Amino acid sequence: MRRVLTAAIAALTVTTAGALVAGSPGQAADRPGRSRQIPVAASTPGSPGLGDGYFPTYGNGGYDVDHYDVRLRYDPATDRLTGTTTILARATQDLSRFNLDFLLDVEAVRVNGWTARFTRDGSHELVVTAPRGITRGQALTIVVTYSGVPSETLLDGYTGWTRTADGALAVNEPESAWWWFPANDHPLDKATFDISVSVPSGVEVVSNGVQPRPALAEPGNRVRWSWRTTTPTATYLAFLAIGQYDLVADTAPNGQPVVNAYSTTLGELAPAARASIERTAEIVDWAGGVFGPYPFEAQGGVAGPVDGIGFALETQTRPVYGPGFWRRGSNPYVVVHEQAHQWFGNSVSVAQWRDIWLNEGLATYAEWLWSEAQGEGTAQEVFDFTYAAYPEDSAFWQVLPGDPGAGRIFHDAVYDRGAMAVHQLRLAVGDEAFFALLPAWTAAHRHGNATIAQFQALAERISGLDLDDVFTTWLFTAGRPALPTAARAALAPQQPKSWTKIREAHQARRH
Numbered sequence: 001m002r003r004v005l006t007a008a009i010a011a012l013t014v015t016t017a018g019a020l021v022a023g024s025p026g027q028a029a030d031r032p033g034r035s036r037q038i039p040v041a042a043s044t045p046g047s048p049g050l051g052d053g054y055f056p057t058y059g060n061g062g063y064d065v066d067h068y069d070v071r072l073r074y075d076p077a078t079d080r081l082t083g084t085t086t087i088l089a090r091a092t093q094d095l096s097r098f099n100l101d102f103l104l105d106v107e108a109v110r111v112n113g114w115t116a117r118f119t120r121d122g123s124h125e126l127v128v129t130a131p132r133g134i135t136r137g138q139a140l141t142i143v144v145t146y147s148g149v150p151s152e153t154l155l156d157g158y159t160g161w162t163r164t165a166d167g168a169l170a171v172n173e174p175e176s177a178w179w180w181f182p183a184n185d186h187p188l189d190k191a192t193f194d195i196s197v198s199v200p201s202g203v204e205v206v207s208n209g210v211q212p213r214p215a216l217a218e219p220g221n222r223v224r225w226s227w228r229t230t231t232p233t234a235t236y237l238a239f240l241a242i243g244q245y246d247l248v249a250d251t252a253p254n255g256q257p258v259v260n261a262y263s264t265t266l267g268e269l270a271p272a273a274r275a276s277i278e279r280t281a282e283i284v285d286w287a288g289g290v291f292g293p294y295p296f297e298a299q300g301g302v303a304g305p306v307d308g309i310g311f312a313l314e315t316q317t318r319p320v321y322g323p324g325f326w327r328r329g330s331n332p333y334v335v336v337h338e339q340a341h342q343w344f345g346n347s348v349s350v351a352q353w354r355d356i357w358l359n360e361g362l363a364t365y366a367e368w369l370w371s372e373a374q375g376e377g378t379a380q381e382v383f384d385f386t387y388a389a390y391p392e393d394s395a396f397w398q399v400l401p402g403d404p405g406a407g408r409i410f411h412d413a414v415y416d417r418g419a420m421a422v423h424q425l426r427l428a429v430g431d432e433a434f435f436a437l438l439p440a441w442t443a444a445h446r447h448g449n450a451t452i453a454q455f456q457a458l459a460e461r462i463s464g465l466d467l468d469d470v471f472t473t474w475l476f477t478a479g480r481p482a483l484p485t486a487a488r489a490a491l492a493p494q495q496p497k498s499w500t501k502i503r504e505a506h507q508a509r510r511h
């Protein structure tokens with residue numbers, strides 16, 4: 001959802017078309033019966049990717065999505081998903097055809113009411129050719145009807161859809177949409193969402209944002225759940241949790257609705273899950289004081305089932321947590337991490353996946369700030385202990401947080417060395433500039449995309465310092481950076497009180 005100057009583009013199209021009609025009769029004459037489809041000659045295919053250096057085929061060029069209306073029917077007993085997704089988009093070029101990213105079986109595609117041809121290309125590309133030319137600036141309503149068994153729809157032996165005993169989880173990064181809705185699947189194209197799912201009565205469905213209407217009974221002993229998010233959302237941050245859940249609704253200190261959900265399969269893990277996730281509104285309140293205003297319209301968290309995902313993900317407005325976080329009691333640190341992503345990653349999203357440090361370095365550092373705020377160890381103490389935890393000859397130090405490689409975007413170095421880099425930046429600029437930088441960053445790129453270079457530039461502008469050394473040393477240079485002599489005295493540091501919980505959150509794979 002890049003806000004384009006629609007009126008200007010429409011005017012340009014009219015002018016171009018007018019010029020062609022008025023000034024190129026020969027060209028029009030070459031196309032008998034097609035004289036009203038002037039721009040076709042200049043139309044080109046939309047690119048099959050958005051130019052991501054790590055994932056070149058993620059997302060697609062030539063159009064920009066404003067809204068996804070994802071309307072599904074799901075049966076836990078068979079894992080069968082049928083659906084219709086209506087995509088409201090706008091062409092950003094004259095298009096002869098365009099791609100969507102999707103894996104399930106497609107029955108039909110319509111573009112502005114007209115039946116479109118479609119084919120498959122590559123691993124996840126759905127190539128759509130509309131019967132009429134598409135001109136730059138034109139509004140597109142793309143309707144895709146489809147079905148499939150997502151848990152059995154494998155790509156290189158893998159599915160991003162997790163089937164459970166009582167339902168399913170569509171929760172994954174960097175790709176999740178392929179298994180449940182056709183999309184322009186890259187964070188560069190955010191959109192709003194209406195997500196509704198019909199399931200057998202007695203099954204719950206949880207997703208992003210708010211419920212615009214209560215779950216409604218449908219014929220055949222079914223119920224339809226509806227969720228809506230009105231703030232721009234990257235496709236990988238839309239989610240589904242389907243199964244047996246207890247929903248807990250409340251109001252946050254800032255007046256926003258809070259909906260938390262707890263799988264009924266958690267058993268003796270449930271109290272620890274509740275003691276963590278029920279602190280969401282408190283943690284959001286604290287984070288708002290450090291990072292700037294909370295960027296979304298609702299809050300919450302989902303404690304997934306015991307046979308679900310083995311990680312946590314910062315799905316927008318409502319992170320989903322695997323059961324591993326609660327095995328050793330409550331853990332607010334994972335909630336802090338996933339909530340910090342609402343600012344770092346969700347509102348301010350990566351421009352390219354190689355910028356993943358902007359998400360993980362800052363969200364991990366948020367844990368250190370929470371430790372400091374709770375009196376459980378200063379960020380300096382957590383830094384010292386983390387630095388000492390990785391010996392100089394560890395392979396850990398060979399991965400660059402600022403450019404880890406496509407296969408290592410979730411490597412420990414992106415998180416731990418990433419947070420160490422944030423701490424070194426804080427030391428370099430001082431607390432006043434550092435705590436001005438964080439809200440300035442989230443304000444400057446709210447609901448947008450950004451790069452590490454832009455973060456460095458803002459930090460330099462606010463601090464008045466050249467920070468090239470800090471960024472190059474901590475993000476872009478292999479090997480363990482040396483510390484100043486004074487800091488080396490702390491090389492056998494005391495274990496901070498927060499360390500156990502931070503390690504547990506790490507080992508249970510918080511994303």
Ligand SMILES: [Zn+2]
Nearest residue numbers: 360363510511
């Ligand atoms: Zn994370």
